[in-house]
Amino acid sequence: MNKVGHVSLGWAGAAAGLFLLPTTLSGGEAAVYIGAATIASLLPDLDHKTSTASNMVQLPTKYRKLANRLGWGLIVCSPIGLLWSIIASLILFAGGIFAFGIARLRNLIFIAIGLAGILAYWHFSLHWVIALVGLGFILLPTVKHRGMIHSPEFAILLSVGLVLSIAAQPVLIQAAVYGVIAGWWSHLAGDVFGREGIGLLVWPKLRLALRLFRNGGRTERMLAAACSFLSITMIAFYFVYNSFNLQ
Known part of the structure; x- marks a missing residue:
């Protein structure tokens, strides 16, 4: 549906x-x-990956593709930064990693929510359903549609x-x-x-x-x-x- x-x-x-x-x-x-x-x-x-629910926690498809290309470009160019300084090279590399993160924002948010749920369950001795939900969020980036x-x-x-x-x-x-x-x-x-x-x-x-x-x-x-x-x-x-x- x-x-x-x-x-x-x-x-x-x-x-x-x-x-x-x-x-x-x-x-x-x-x-x-x-x-x-x-x-x-x-x-x-x-x-x-492209459902209504998933699109609420990620960029539109065209911007995700753009961020992914930008990430590859910055990482590939990071060695060129050594012509100026190590810091410049590191900035380019870090920028590439950040762009990759933006392109995969959905996965990062799910993993963060899942880890927060499991840590909350462990630290505050919460009900086991919190750990179940946390585990579900952590696994979401890896499970197929209509799977688990x-x-x-x-x-x-x-x-x-x-x-x-x-x-x-x-x-x-x-x-x-x-x-x-x-x-x-x-x-x-x-x-x-x-x-x-x-x-x-x-x-x-x-x-x-x-x-x-x-x-x-x-x-x-x-x-x-x-x-x-x-x-x-x-x-x-x-x-x-x-x-x-x-x-």
Whole structure:
């Protein structure tokens, strides 16, 4: 599915999940819940180098290519700097490394987030789900699209860890976490509808793919419109139903 399809399905999944939550949400808490589901509905595609989620943490393609060429140029020219001084040569070399870093900003950010998560888990004795998320970010630059973080096994571990970690947290935090879970699973469900599907970690050759429509096609657009309509209907019903129960 494309961005619109995943977000629409994320809304529908989150709206349906409202009726399964252990507590009734207020308007503000529901907004946080839906917002978290919206963001999470795109997060599994962080393993795609040019997805909407990845493009939020990197330069456009043409600028990445330009930075990469600049990096090679500066490094190749760094020995020429010795004609002036060692410092000039080092400046050219450092500039090349910096340009390479800009060209690979997505990978650097993911690795930094992952290391921060693992260090936080170790230093502050946080819940193990923090280490799991950190490890996932560190591995992101190396995993293929619809690989590890698109697997049901990773989603199960993530969901269980998140639920266990929020037992004593305020309702607002719980709402955000449940939204992430709803959005994440909605993304995987959306990919199952397509031709590529998703794979299992324990059985990589097995693909869960219904092949009902092609990415961005008419059927997907119709499904996205239907999901958006159902989301609005279910959310409205949720608040009307709860308002009558409170009377």
